[in-house]
Amino acid sequence: MNTESVNLDASHPLASGLTADSRLIRAYQGTRTDVTPVWFMRQAGRSLPEYRELRVGTRMLDACLDPEMASEITLQPVRRHHVDAGIFFSDIVVPLKLVGVDVEIVAGKGPVLGKAVRTATDVAELTSLDPATLDSALAPISQAVARTVAELGATPLIGFAGAPFTLAAYLVEGGPSKDHIHARTLMHAEPEAWARLMEWTANVTGRFLRAQVLAGASAAQLFDSWAGALSLADYAKYVAPASAAAIAHVRDLSYTERAYAEYRQDEAADTESVNRSVPIVHFGVGTGELLAAMHGIGADVVGVDYRIPLDEANRRLGGTVPLQGNVDPAMLAAPWPVLEAHVLDVLERGRTAPSHVLNLGHGVPPDTDPDVLTRLVDLVHEAGGAASGDTASGAAASVGSVAGVARG
Incomplete structure (x- = not known):
C-alpha cells in the first residue's frame, strides 16, 4: 500500500465536512462529546421485521451484492433507532466470494466453504x-x-471487514468452528504456508475495506471474531502483522478539515485546517488479553466485548485509547430496570477513557425486541457524555419515565 497520504475526494462526507464534526467521528478521534454516540453491531438485519420482509426469497450473499437492497437494509436501523452511525450491511466473506472462492452462507450455520484449506498445497x-x-x-x-x-446525510457510515485471522480460520476450518483447531495447527505446522495465507487474506479484506471508504464510509472497523482463540504470543507473531497490513489499505486515506474551536478549545482554531486520517476501529471477541496488541496494529479505537469492564480495558490500554462497547447482548432481553442499570454502568466506566462510543459487546441477537434498542438509544442520548454519574442517572430516570409512558 501507499506510504504517503492519499486525500479523499472533495465530495467524500469527511472531506466535505458533512460527517467530520459528527459525534461518532469526534469520539473516534478521542474527543469526549456532549452526548455519548451509540450504534450496535449487527443493528442492520435479522432483528428487524422490515429486514426479514425484504429478505424473503433472497439469499444472504445475493442481498449483499444487490446495491439497492444492501443500502436499504443498512438504512433501516438508522431510521428506526436514530443511532449515531450506520454500519454497512454486508458479510466478511463477500470479498472471498468475489475473488473466486467457493463459499456460501448457510442459514442457521454461517459461511461454509466448498473446500477446506488444510495443507501448503491448498x-x-x-x-x-x-x-x-x-x-x-x-x-x-x-x-x-x-x-x-447519499441517504444518510450527516450521519456517518462505518465500513467493515473481517480481520485476516478470522477469514483464514473460516478457510482452514471449512466453516464455523468452536476452537479453530485446524487453523491453529496450520499456523504452527506450516508457518510459511500460514504466512502466505495471512498475507493473501490481508490483501483481500483490506481491498474490501478500502473500497467502502473510498465510496463514502466515514470510518472503518476490522472485526476479528475468532482472535480470542489465540494466545498473546501467537497473536503477536502470526496474526498482528497481517491485521496491520489489512488496515494499511485504509491507513493512508486522509482528508483536510477546518479545526473547530468548540472542540479544540483553541481561539484560533476556526481559521486553521488540520489533516486527519479515516478513523479505524479494531474489535475482537474474547480478546481481553490481546487489547494492547490489537491497538498496536495501528487502530485508533479499540472495541471491547462484554467479558471485561471498560475501566479495566482502559487500564490495560494505558488510558489513552478511545473505546467502543460493551453492553452485554444478553441484557437486551432482561427487564428494563436491569438493562438500564447495566447501560448506565457501562457509560460510567466508559468515562474513564479519553472518549467512548457505546455499543454492544457483540452483535444484536436475532430475537431482540427492536423497541428495546430504540429505548436504549434514547437512554444513552439523554444521559449525556460528561463525566458525571449524577447527571447520567438523572437523565436516565427522566428517559425511563418518558419511555415508559410512550412505549408501555
Whole structure:
C-alpha cells in the first residue's frame, strides 16, 4: 500500500465536512462529546421485521451484492433507532466470494466453504487467486455505499471487514468452528504456508475495506471474531502483522478539515485546517488479553466485548485509547430496570477513557425486541457524555419515565 497520504475526494462526507464534526467521528478521534454516540453491531438485519420482509426469497450473499437492497437494509436501523452511525450491511466473506472462492452462507450455520484449506498445497492453490481482481469486482459494494451515504446525510457510515485471522480460520476450518483447531495447527505446522495465507487474506479484506471508504464510509472497523482463540504470543507473531497490513489499505486515506474551536478549545482554531486520517476501529471477541496488541496494529479505537469492564480495558490500554462497547447482548432481553442499570454502568466506566462510543459487546441477537434498542438509544442520548454519574442517572430516570409512558 501507499506510504504517503492519499486525500479523499472533495465530495467524500469527511472531506466535505458533512460527517467530520459528527459525534461518532469526534469520539473516534478521542474527543469526549456532549452526548455519548451509540450504534450496535449487527443493528442492520435479522432483528428487524422490515429486514426479514425484504429478505424473503433472497439469499444472504445475493442481498449483499444487490446495491439497492444492501443500502436499504443498512438504512433501516438508522431510521428506526436514530443511532449515531450506520454500519454497512454486508458479510466478511463477500470479498472471498468475489475473488473466486467457493463459499456460501448457510442459514442457521454461517459461511461454509466448498473446500477446506488444510495443507501448503491448498494454500498455494487458494493464493493463486489474484486479489487485484477485486478492484473491479467490488463495484456493487461501492455502489451500495454511495447510495447509502447519499441517504444518510450527516450521519456517518462505518465500513467493515473481517480481520485476516478470522477469514483464514473460516478457510482452514471449512466453516464455523468452536476452537479453530485446524487453523491453529496450520499456523504452527506450516508457518510459511500460514504466512502466505495471512498475507493473501490481508490483501483481500483490506481491498474490501478500502473500497467502502473510498465510496463514502466515514470510518472503518476490522472485526476479528475468532482472535480470542489465540494466545498473546501467537497473536503477536502470526496474526498482528497481517491485521496491520489489512488496515494499511485504509491507513493512508486522509482528508483536510477546518479545526473547530468548540472542540479544540483553541481561539484560533476556526481559521486553521488540520489533516486527519479515516478513523479505524479494531474489535475482537474474547480478546481481553490481546487489547494492547490489537491497538498496536495501528487502530485508533479499540472495541471491547462484554467479558471485561471498560475501566479495566482502559487500564490495560494505558488510558489513552478511545473505546467502543460493551453492553452485554444478553441484557437486551432482561427487564428494563436491569438493562438500564447495566447501560448506565457501562457509560460510567466508559468515562474513564479519553472518549467512548457505546455499543454492544457483540452483535444484536436475532430475537431482540427492536423497541428495546430504540429505548436504549434514547437512554444513552439523554444521559449525556460528561463525566458525571449524577447527571447520567438523572437523565436516565427522566428517559425511563418518558419511555415508559410512550412505549408501555
